[in-house]
Amino acid sequence: MLRSLRDTAPKTILLTAAALFSIFPLLSMFSAALQPQGTAPAGISFPTDPQWHNFVDAWNLANITTLVKSSSILVLGVVPIAMLISAMAAYAIAQLRIPFGNVFFLLLLLGLTLPYEIVVVPLYYQMQSLGLLNTQLGLILPLxxxxxxxxxxxxRTHFQSVPLEISESSWVDGAGPWKAFRHIQLPLAVPALASLGVLMFLSTWNQFLLAIVLIDDPSKRTMAGALQGFIGAHSTDVVLLNAGALLIMAPTILIFLVFQKYFIRAMLAGAVKG
Structure with a gap:
């Protein structure tokens, strides 16, 4: 019993510290958002008369309704398409063993080394030449x-963990690569696809740099991209600033809470099989 406690105590302490480290800024912002407007709150201090209308005022001033629609269009245009294309490409490389598949994969890996700051200028001129500047399509395609x-x-990491015998047996039974992909491989890839979808949702919803460079109209940007204008207009009102920031972060937190089981399942599968 004592040995078990000694083994689990350090892990419990580390997890508790990490949780507090993550929650403390949110609690500080939440307490500040409930203070009277025009004040300068410091630290965590919940008022006796919380000003809940601050969230309504921030929602209206930041035009959150329009931004939610704009961000939703961007997410629906980016995430499903990117998930489908990446799943097909990874299936072809890992399971079908297409010619030069490893070469294509290495070229894709080079893209991981390119930060947005390097490609943003070429992307700007490319979207300009295509006539897609200040359009949501001009942001969806680059993302x-x-x-x-x-x-x-x-x-690819997921499909490599799937035994080749599964695909080979389906081919023997008369199912072609496409049918095997749809009816066998995709159902097996649900946890990996769900966790990938969460990650791409977060990156798309919180996209900031490309949103402000490629789109001039704030109503067509992401919620994170529009935050800059809200900060510029209300930088002196810390209360409204915190309320607006919490409203912008809320969808990403909710999405992660809803789909966290898929994310954790895929991460654990990769840790065990990889």
């Missing part, structure tokens, strides 16, 4: 391409 290196890497 799909920029997500491909990591997405293919993630899905």
């Amino acid at each position: 799909i391409g920029l997500n491909m290196p990591f997405a293919v890497f993630w899905m």
Whole structure:
């Protein structure tokens, strides 16, 4: 019993410290958002008369309704398409063993070394030449391409863990590669796809740099991209700033809480099989 406690105590302490380290900033922002407007709150101090209307005021001032629609369009345009393309590419490389598949994979991995700051200028002029500047399509297409290196890497790891005998037996039974992919491989890849979808949702929803460079209209940007304008307009009101920031972060927190089991399952599968 004592030995078990000695083994689990350090892990419990580390997890508790990590949880407090993550939750403390959110609690500080939440307490600040409930203070009277125009004040300068410091630390965590919940008021006796919380000003819940601050969230309503921040919602209206930041035009959150329009931004939610815009961000949702971007997410729906990026995440499903990127998930499908990356799954097919990873399946072809890992299971079908296509010619030069490893070469293509290495070229994709080079994309992981390129930060957005390097490609943003070429992307700007490319979207300009295509006439897609200040359009949501002009942001969706680059985000799909920029997500491909990591997405293919993630899905290839999963498909490599699936025994080749599963695909080979389906081919013997008369199912072609495409039918085997749809009816066998995709159901097996649900945890990996779900966790990949969560990661791409977070990166797309929180996209900041490309949103402000490629789109001039704030109503067509992501919620994170529009945060800059809200900060510029209300930088002196710390209360409204915290309320607006919490509203912008809320969807990402909710999505992670809903899909966390898939994310954890895929991470554990990769740790055991990899």
